[in-house]
Amino acid sequence: MSDTYQKSFPVSWEELHRTSKALAWRLLELGPFTGVVAVTRGGLVPAAIVARELEIRVIETACISFYHGKDRGGLEVLKSADVAEQGKGWLIVDDLVDTGETAKALRQMLPNAHFATVYAKPAGRPLVDTFVTEVSQDTWIFFPWDMEPQPSTPIIGLRG
Numbered sequence: 001m002s003d004t005y006q007k008s009f010p011v012s013w014e015e016l017h018r019t020s021k022a023l024a025w026r027l028l029e030l031g032p033f034t035g036v037v038a039v040t041r042g043g044l045v046p047a048a049i050v051a052r053e054l055e056i057r058v059i060e061t062a063c064i065s066f067y068h069g070k071d072r073g074g075l076e077v078l079k080s081a082d083v084a085e086q087g088k089g090w091l092i093v094d095d096l097v098d099t100g101e102t103a104k105a106l107r108q109m110l111p112n113a114h115f116a117t118v119y120a121k122p123a124g125r126p127l128v129d130t131f132v133t134e135v136s137q138d139t140w141i142f143f144p145w146d147m148e149p150q151p152s153t154p155i156i157g158l159r160g
Helices: 013-030 044-053 101-109
Strands: 007-010 035-040 059-068 071-079 090-097 114-120 130-134 139-142
Touching: 013 044, 013 090, 013 114, 013 130, 035 044, 035 101, 044 059, 044 090, 044 114, 059 101, 071 101, 090 101, 101 114
Parallel strands: 007 139, 035 059, 035 090, 090 114, 114 130
Antiparallel strands: 059 071
């Protein structure tokens, strides 16, 4: 991990599913929503879970590139979400709001949409309408798609 991230937070598929479902519970009373805008790539899985739980059948994508591995690059909007009325009645779903740079671009693109994330860090949290879990700014979240099962060294083998 780079110096920016002192902590790690691994998230399993089961935990992501459970927390995305908790997000849907928080959003239930705020709808109905016209559709979901999934933020690629990290928001695709949570958006699918939220859409299923809220019986939303219309799903659009906003494709934004900001991270390259753990390094932040320049923000690039690869594809805007094609929705009417600047997102009025729409729900934006992403996995995480970190620095808020992606969130700012989404807010500019769809100022009238409701923005929800599964995880939020302090720097980006004010830009999100609804989230489930807050993590510290110096934590790198390892999502299930970032990890592969691999053998681990027994504890005794870790001694110098």
